[in-house]
Amino acid sequence: MTALWAALAGCGLAPARPFCKGELDAWGIEVCSPRGLSPCVDCGGCRSTGRCVIQDGFEELYRKVEESELVILAFPSYFDSFPAQLKAFIDRLQSRFAVTFAAGRKPELLREGIAFMTAGTDGPQPVSDRTLSHVFAVLGARYLGTVYFGGTDQKAPDPAEAARRLQEIYGQRDKSEN
Numbered sequence: 001m002t003a004l005w006a007a008l009a010g011c012g013l014a015p016a017r018p019f020c021k022g023e024l025d026a027w028g029i030e031v032c033s034p035r036g037l038s039p040c041v042d043c044g045g046c047r048s049t050g051r052c053v054i055q056d057g058f059e060e061l062y063r064k065v066e067e068s069e070l071v072i073l074a075f076p077s078y079f080d081s082f083p084a085q086l087k088a089f090i091d092r093l094q095s096r097f098a099v100t101f102a103a104g105r106k107p108e109l110l111r112e113g114i115a116f117m118t119a120g121t122d123g124p125q126p127v128s129d130r131t132l133s134h135v136f137a138v139l140g141a142r143y144l145g146t147v148y149f150g151g152t153d154q155k156a157p158d159p160a161e162a163a164r165r166l167q168e169i170y171g172q173r174d175k176s177e178n
């Protein structure tokens, strides 16, 4: 792995735990947290500039994304969705949406994106590929796929298996065309 990986943990760093045994450093993964960001209130302040006017660290976090070749959104499922902290970050991407999709332009996909999702109960992947593809597009990332572990209330994800699946998805990047 030579890419710079950024992980945005939804809340706590629990979903990134499988990589904490040296892989974070070895793979160049920087773990960032969107904790404490305010939600988007549709103030319209971003419409002309494409920048969010709320000053609370969102722009700094977004800059880290722009500097990354790969973004991993790592989060636990909360009510079959993103945790509120991560959702606040995602909604603030409206500032970028305003100057791309909403202006009739497509964002350039300059990096790659993988989701790492856990859920306490066993079941299908809660957040859809369609939603993730949309979110990653606004991050300027081509969505490659999701590493999903359900049933974590019973059994924590196996770190070796998590790393294996992650590498498998990353290894498919040249064949993926979404």
Ligand SMILES: Cc1cc2nc3c(=O)[nH]c(=O)nc-3n(C[C@H](O)[C@H](O)[C@H](O)COP(=O)(O)O)c2cc1C
Pocket: 012, 013, 014, 015, 075, 076, 077, 078, 079, 080, 081, 118, 119, 120, 121, 122, 152, 153
């Ligand atoms: C507010 C909240 C909502 C949750 N909603 C769901 C849910 O809808 N489905 C589910 O399977 N697990 C749900 N869980 C369990 C988490 O997904 C589970 O604890 C997580 O995968 C473990 O990761 P963590 O150690 O990072 O919290 C919820 C947990 C919390 C705290």
